[in-house]
Amino acid sequence: GDSVTQTEGLVTLTKGLPVMLNCTYQTTYSPFLFWYVQHLNEAPKLLLKSSTDNKRTEHQGFYATLHKSSSSFHLQKSSVQLSDSALYFCALSLSSGSWQLIFGSGTQLTVMP
């Protein structure tokens, strides 16, 4: 069935370093991929989305490229900041019926001074 896999549960980095959070997916439908970010005690907010193969999408310094050949949509940033500490979810929208989101298990990113 349709699924999303995030391999890292916890990532801890020092401020200023680059980061890549992995996301791979499985679906038989045309994929729509999303990254949501959730800061402590706040609602998840959309960070990025894409359905276009091999096109980089960017927002707030974060970027990701959907690669249909490898079923991946990894999130990257070249220099993390303290304010980037949050929970990051990758999600897949099922392109049928209700367009429900299938979420990965999330990656907790902690940025240290």
Next chain:
Amino acid sequence: GPKVLQIPSHQIIDMGQMVTLNCDPVSNHLYFYWYKQILGQQMEFLVNFYNGKVMEKSKLFKDQFSVERPDGSYFTLKIQPTALEDSAVYFCASSLGTGGHAEQFFGPGTRLTVL
């Protein structure tokens, strides 16, 4: 930006009781969703709702669950009776349209603890 509100933020109840979780979606949105997240696990789709009707529900949406949005007020999730396994954070979401690029706006969640 647009905000989805959820009331209450925390709810503790005894097993077997009824509980209603309230969601105040973005004002002009037409599609409404509930997701469930058990501690340490991923968020999972429960149900979505449009034009007064359930469009689709998952296997997690048990017979004890119901949703409604009477007269454009709160979008509610009712569980009656509750069970221990209903303990989770419940997230409400809304969207203006449907389709792959339609952004779902999420509330901060209601943490439900069933004792």
